[in-house]
Amino acid sequence: MADEDPSTFRASMRRVPSPVVVVTARGPQEVRGITIGSFSSVALDPPLVSFNVARDSRMFEVMEACEWFAVHVLGENQAHLAKQFAVPGLSGPEQFEAVPHERDPHGTPILDGGSAVLHCRLHDSLPAADHCLYVGRVAEVEERPDQGAVLYYKSDYRGVGKELPSTRLAPVKRASNDSS
Structure with missing residues (x-):
């Protein structure tokens, strides 16, 4: 079977x-940020997260x-930051221009606002074709007032939206001659 067409x-x-x-994160030459759409929780003990x-x-x-980085869970009012850190040609200083932030003790930029910040230490990395998968160990969680979250769907940033109703399915009834 041939690989699927990328488009x-x-x-x-x-x-x-x-x-x-x-x-x-802070690198040897500059601080940078990046918008990530591949973020995931990996484990609870120890707490690990990943992204590409x-x-x-x-x-x-x-x-x-870097040894340390921060994951910012954006609030619904921060889609502009997702767009800002997705612009490929900006230098590190240009990325943070007009973006309220401060530096943590490791020199990592911490953005103002949002729903949470996960302060992570690099745990592992794994080559994945034209990407690299990074796994971070969460050292500290900075909870902030819940401001929703930002999702990427159909080429646009969106809020979480309303909760959907769900019903529990009835158990499957087996005939008496079925064996397990």
Whole structure:
């Protein structure tokens, strides 16, 4: 079986809502941030999270050199930050221009606002074709007032929306002659 056409694959994946976070880190030359749509929880004990970074992105060099990074769970009023940190041609200083933030003790930029910040230490990385999968161990969670979350769906940023009703399915009834 041949590999799927990348444009068909991309179009299909746009139908899968994905969480949007901004990851920030300090590299040897500059601080940078990147909008991530591949964020996931990996484990609870120890607490691990993961995300992918393209090898040709400027953030790849920073992630390869950093020991600490921060994952910012954006609030619904922060879609502009997702767009800001997704612009490929900006330098590190340009990314943070007019973005309220401060630095933590490791020099990692911490953005103001949002629903949460996960302060992470790099746990592992794994090559994945043209990307690299990074796993971070969460050292501290900075909970903030819940401001919803940002999702990426059908090529646009969206809020979480309303809760959907669900019903429990009835158990399957087996005939008396069925065996387990």
